[in-house]
Amino acid sequence: MNEVVMQLMKHRSVRAFEQTPVPEEQLREIVAAGQMASTSSNVQAYSVIAVTDTALKHELSVLTGRQAYVESCPVFLVWCADLNRLAQAASSHLLDGEQTYADSAESFVVATVDAALAAQNAAIAAESMGYGICYIGGIRNRIGEVTSLLRIPRLVYPVFGMCIGIPSASSGQRPRLPVDAVLHRDVYEPGRTFATIGAYDDTMVRYLRSRTEGRKSTPWSKIMAEWLTRPNRLQLMEFLQGRGLLRR
Template sequence: MNKVIELLKNHKSIRKFKETKIDDDKLKAIIEAAQCASTSSFVQAYTIIKVDDMQVRKKIAKLSGDQPYVEQCPVFLVFCADLNRLDLACKIEGSKMKEGFTESFIIATVDTALVAQNAMIAAESMGLGGVYVGGIRNNPDEICDLLEIPRNVYPVFGMCLGYPNHNPDIKPRLPLDVVFKKDKYSTSGDEDRIKEYDKLAREYYLKRTKGKRDDTWSKQMAEKMEKELRPHMKEFLRNKGFEMK
């Protein structure tokens, strides 16, 4: 197995960090590597905000669902889908950007996710670890106020980075044939394979928690998907210029 694939397959979420700081040169290299991610039509529709102000971080940690690692990690980044810069490019050329199209929203969101994953991989290649923080979407208006995020920009997620202070087991992924199909979309055999996977996930959680958590993937997904997932996001995005035309 080559080193890149080995690195990718060794990914795990890190939520406990050493106090060791990340050198500016290392962080710069991480961001530069992130910038090299694929981007739709060269639009580069993202902005990354590094949050150093600890008072702001404390508020973000609270707004994100009381996640202490937002405060404790050496580096906290907020990845934003950004169409504001494209509006500026239009103004430079004497034209006007048409706002609110769903395709533009998809492009910006996907660009942001690709950039973030490049950043995570680059960080892990340096011996760092991290975790994504989707909880910033719990209270997106407040996050935007704290970070002065303008119209046509929205925070997609945060990312904690630092040197790992724990070594969690790698979570088992869904069976390959459940997620990788040939020629057409098919669910043939998926139910049985997922039931097998649930047994594996259960073993993982029992081992990780020393018998305290008896859980499966299907149980987690059922509990999650039977709820309304951040219903405020629709109105928030519309108010930010993402009208989904």
């Protein structure tokens, strides 16, 4: 493996951080590295809010499901899909009454993918500097309150958060599905995925038993069944449409 691949293969989520601040120069380098990710048609339809204020981080920790590491990390990044900036940039070039498609499903997907690609670039950059990161999907738990707290405008929504800081404790690396479960050849092969589930269940059972000293041993497939049958953040569609997104 080359050094880049080795860095990627070392990734693990970090939830315990030292209180050493992330220097402004390094934070800007991390975000700049994120900006070099691929972006559809060069739209760069994302923004990131760096939260370091103690009171704000506390409020966000509550809104994300009382996740203490949101408050304890030195800097919490909120990655946003941002079509507002595009609308502003285009406004001076539109004919009177000319409509845009910032509210389309395609624009929504483009902005969301752009934000995810930039964030992952930034995550790898941060890890290469010795920092740990943890993605926080809980930013969408109470997304309306987060939006108000951070003064996020229309045509923008917070996709996820990211804790960054120097790890204060080592964390285990969760096993991933085998490559054969996700790599198909020429066409999608449903049987390939199904054939790997049993082996991965065994792997995850061993991992959970080791990590929890025998307290947990639920197979991955059962955890996924519980995830799929649990209504989760069903308010999102109404919220997004109210912000001018996903209307067609």
